[in-house]
Amino acid sequence: MTKFNELTISDAQKKIIKGEISCRELVLDCLAKIKQTDEKVKAFVTLNSEKALSLADEEDKRLAFLKDTKQIGNLFRDYPLLGIPVAVKDNFSTKGLLTTASAKVLENYKPVFDASVVKKINDAGGIILGKTNMDAWAHGSSTESSDFFTTRNPWNLERLAGGSSGGSAAAVAADLTIAAIGSETAGSIRQPACWCGVVGMKPTYGRVSRYGVIAMASSTDSPGPITKSVSDAALMLGVIAGKDEADATSSPTSVPDYLTCLGEENKIKGIKIGVAKQYFLKGIDSEVEKNAYQAIKILEKAGAQIKEISLLDPKYAVAVYTVIQRSEVSSNLGRYDGIRFGHDRSYFKDEAKRRIMFGTYSLSAGYYDQYYKKAQKVRTLIGQDFEKAFKEVDLIIGPTSPCPALGIGATKEASMFGEMQDILLEASSVAGLPAISLPSGFSSEGLPTGIQIIGPSFSEEQIFKTAFIYEKIARWHERKPKL
Amino acid sequence: MKLKRILIGLEIHIELKTKSKMFCGCSAVHFEKIPNSQTCPVCLGLPGALPVPNFKAIESVILIGQALNCEILKESKFDRKNYFYPDLPKGYQISQYDQPFCLNGWLEYKIQGTNYRAKIRRVHLEEDTGKLVHTQVKGKSCSLIDFNRSGCPLVEIVTEPEFDSSLAAKTFLEKLQKIVRYLEVADADMEKGQMRCEPTVNLEIEDGGKNYFTPLVEIKNINSFRFVQKAIDFEVERQFKDFEEKRIEKMPGNKTTRGWSEKKLETGLQRTKEEASDYRYFPEPDIPPIFWSDKQITNFKELFKKIVLPDKLESRFISLYGLRPEQAEILCRDKETAFYFEKCVELGKIKKITSLDIVNKLINQSKKAKQFADLSPKEFIEKIGESQKLFSLNKEEISLIADRVLKENQKIQDEYRKGKTQVLGFLIGLVQKEAKGKADPRIVQKILAEKLA
Structure with a gap:
């Protein structure tokens, strides 16, 4: 019999509605699995066990009050995450619960407020199970630069989980939770989701509120879901998306019902999907490449029209991203002086110091025009390049990461590790575009590979529809790592 | 050696009297409030908190800009000014750099009947910092921080360095204070720190047919109009003597900051190499740039016209x-x-x-x-x-009324003559009643006293 922690959100909901499981059992199974395997995976930095159980009991009481499945079903309309355990990346502010961004500087910081995303999850009936490991301050693509410990890839514990949302991706892949929240600045949702063989959705910049997310690069940070299926991602995004009065950069664009749109018939007939040769780089892993082409074939068979397109070389995006991200980081980390909370600056580790120095330099008088301002100009060009492409096609498809998960220790002495890993992700990030990564198969070594589908701003609906069709046919998401 | 010209530029900060702070919902009324009682994650700069601009504050700045005959920029934005100081919780101040709300204006002021025109370089909006309190706790010297003022809206007005006397600077400031009060956007009380002024002063000196400029000096810590004048006067004299002695001319990088001491009535050196500081300005990524539509600009103009x-x-x-x-x-x-x-x-x-x-x-x-x-x-x-x-009745008319009243009140007359002088008040009252209030009571009293004597 499947353990309840292995369920998707939608399956767990069905079982709760039928009365087959209680919310408490769902939380207990997750906690049991964490106890059993997280010593090896190391996905969580802080657990919220007691509070999670008491919340589950409250939800169970609420359910017990209702007589029939119809009433319970209605309750789920108002509380779409009712009783669902959610793991949250440790850069989301959680009231009364340690929030460290996996950085030593903040190892004792307990916020007095909830991030808007956390509040929305709570309001939707979701249960915060704990906080997940990440590269300290989200600086990295491996979760190896966490100031606490390295998160392992559930498919092979000698491999990296990716990052910076590595803890969230590994927790979902290892069934330590039903779903998770990550944040992406450039690749931090898609790349760990890819390496861990799960679904990661990076929404349009401004689609989800950043309020309460410890800022990395404010102009690109985008919170998003990491889940076991495309429909779970659609459901989660529906919960966390929307205008937030506390975030001036959040968009007032109305939020469609992502979940309902998945059920529509013939959803990808005639849809135009672009394949950019620049995204099949020289040196890309041959199995990653093969699996991506197979995925494209599947979509073509399903009715999509595949078209070859040309995009700017992604290397420009890496340069732009590096300058903008470091500049913003140098300013965003200024507040960690140890005067009001946390430790003083001596607790910053090498990677953070490197980025602070880089950004301080690129913003300095005399260099600003040469670096930051120029980077912003190129950023505009990258956006225009995508706009041009989206006049020809509806979506763009390509591999997520150029290779499957690398070994533990791969980031040592490689300060540009993340930027190289995320080369296929940074252009869409600096352009603020939505994109999903989902499993495209496995390498001969049994490691997951991934594809990403990128769309124009606020085209999440279309992306979900297409990803859903592919997932339904390919069914890679049904495979589980042996732990 | 002769003083040819005094050059004074003013940088003025005025606290806006909005209900809430610049980027959060906390009360902006902070004077003498319990320390740190008006704070939240945003104005404390807690991790993840984000600023949302207060429209009322922006509207106020644009009103000030219009009163100072400035151009309203159609495209404006906020920038981060990065520097470290314990009263600055985020490690940067949200301010405006190259696209302030208002640019290039002027204001006329009058000295002894003559009009002068001061040029305004820019008017921008920024957030105030917290306040450091240097004190003793349990016998130990320490510095405490009060964040009640942190994030309060502050307008910065910068003039061209064209005032040629301390009186001109003072008169301009008084006029400016009057204007912001008329606009009802600020109380601008200098003693309460609601209006702060930092003059930058230097001199043009003529010697042997050649002209020299003394190094720029910015004066801080001035908290009244009177002291603005005194501090500038002191500085003019000091700079002249200093030049006589050392003959140091204005150069890039030799601007200094001096603090005004109201006890000593003099300025003292605070900082040198001011221009070397680099605030690493860049556009605030947490607040989208502001684009005013034609309609919004019209609305601002309409609003201003009503004042x-x-x-x-x-x-x-x-x-x-x-x-x-x-x-x-x-x-x-x-x-x-x-x-x-x-x-x-x-x-x-x-x-x-x-x-x-x-x-x-x-x-x-x-x-x-x-x-x-x-x-x-x-x-x-x-x-x-x-x-x-x-005053409408004259003495003769009052006298006639008094005669009539006395005639009708023979008894009271007698009482008065017997020494009960307090009845005079009663008689005055009767005359006033007859006169329907048109008689001056002092004249009535005088006339009655004469008649009764």
């Missing part, structure tokens, strides 16, 4: 009510008095009380700590009316 400014009011008082310029100036020092005057004039028309009668009374009154504040304009007019009625 009467002191200059306009003064000339109206002169042309419409025939006041002397000095009288108009006194009445228009604050909006309250000016509007009170206008209301009185309006009400006075019915009772045939002239605006000149009102202005005389009002100016005399205002010298004595605003006694009229307790009276409504209607009461004030009635009071003037009464006093005028009192």
Whole structure:
């Protein structure tokens, strides 16, 4: 019999509605699995066990009050995450619960407020199970630069989980939770989701509120879901998306019902999907490449029209991203002086110091025009390049990461590790575009590979529809790592 | 060696009196509040908190900009000014760098009847910092931080360095204070720190047919108009002597900052190499750039049109009510008095009380700590009316009434003569009643006393 922690959100909901499981059992199974395997995976930095159980009991009481499945079903309309355990990346502010961004500087910081995303999850009936490991301050693509410990890839514990949302991706892949929240600045949702063989959705910049997310690069940070299926991602995004009065950069664009749109018939007939040769780089892993082409074939068979397109070389995006991200980081980390909370600056580790120095330099008088301002100009060009492409096609498809998960220790002495890993992700990030990564198969070594589908701003609906069709046919998401 | 010219530029900070702070919902009224009682994650700079601009504050800045004849920029943005100081919780101040809300204006001010025009370089909006309190706790010296002021909206106004005397600078500042008060966007009380001014001063000195400029000096810590004048005067003298001795000229990088001490009545060196500091300005990524539509610009203009400014009011008082310029100036020092005057004039028309009668009374009154504040304009007019009625009867007329009253009150006359002098008041009252209040009580008393003697 499947353990309840292995369920998707939608399956767990069905079982709760039928009365087959209680919310408490769902939380207990997750906690049991964490106890059993997280010593090896190391996905969580802080657990919220007691509070999670008491919340589950409250939800169970609420359910017990209702007589029939119809009433319970209605309750789920108002509380779409009712009783669902959610793991949250440790850069989301959680009231009364340690929030460290996996950085030593903040190892004792307990916020007095909830991030808007956390509040929305709570309001939707979701249960915060704990906080997940990440590269300290989200600086990295491996979760190896966490100031606490390295998160392992559930498919092979000698491999990296990716990052910076590595803890969230590994927790979902290892069934330590039903779903998770990550944040992406450039690749931090898609790349760990890819390496861990799960679904990661990076929404349009401004689609989800950043309020309460410890800022990395404010102009690109985008919170998003990491889940076991495309429909779970659609459901989660529906919960966390929307205008937030506390975030001036959040968009007032109305939020469609992502979940309902998945059920529509013939959803990808005639849809135009672009394949950019620049995204099949020289040196890309041959199995990653093969699996991506197979995925494209599947979509073509399903009715999509595949078209070859040309995009700017992604290397420009890496340069732009590096300058903008470091500049913003140098300013965003200024507040960690140890005067009001946390430790003083001596607790910053090498990677953070490197980025602070880089950004301080690129913003300095005399260099600003040469670096930051120029980077912003190129950023505009990258956006225009995508706009041009989206006049020809509806979506763009390509591999997520150029290779499957690398070994533990791969980031040592490689300060540009993340930027190289995320080369296929940074252009869409600096352009603020939505994109999903989902499993495209496995390498001969049994490691997951991934594809990403990128769309124009606020085209999440279309992306979900297409990803859903592919997932339904390919069914890679049904495979589980042996732990 | 001869002082050829004094050059003074002003940088003025004014706290806006919005209800809430610049980027969060905390109260912006922070004067003498319990330390740190008005704070939240945003103004404490807690991780993840984000700023959301206060539209009312932006509107206020644009009103000030219009009053200073500035151009309103259609595209504006906030920038981060990065520096470290314990009273700055985020490690940067949200300010405006190259696209402030308002640019390039001017303001006229008057010294002894002559008009001068000051050029305004820019008007921008930024957030205030917290406040450091250096004190002793349990016998130990320490510094405490109060974040109540953190994030309060602050307007910065920068003038061109074209004031040529401390009096000009002071007069300009007084005018500016009057304007922001008329706009009702700030109280601008210098003693409370609601208006802060930092003059930058240097001199042009002529010696042996050549002209020299002394190094720029920025003066801080000034908290009254009087001290603005004193500090500049002190600095002019000091710089002249300094140049005589050392002959150091203005150069890039030799600007210094000096602090004004009101105890010693002098400025003291605080910082050198001011221009070397680098604030690493860049556009604030947490706040989207602001683009005003034509309609919004029109709305700002409409809003401004509805506000009467002191200059306009003064000339109206002169042309419409025939006041002397000095009288108009006194009445228009604050909006309250000016509007009170206008209301009185309006009400006075019915009772045939002239605006000149009102202005005389009002100016005399205002010298004595605003006694009229307790009276409504209607009461004030009635009071003037009464006093005028009192004088409408002359001595002869009063004397006739007094004779009649005495005749009818023989008994009381007798009582008075027997030594019961307090009945005089009663008799005065009777005369007043007969005179329907048109007699001056002092004259009535005099006449009655004569007749009874």
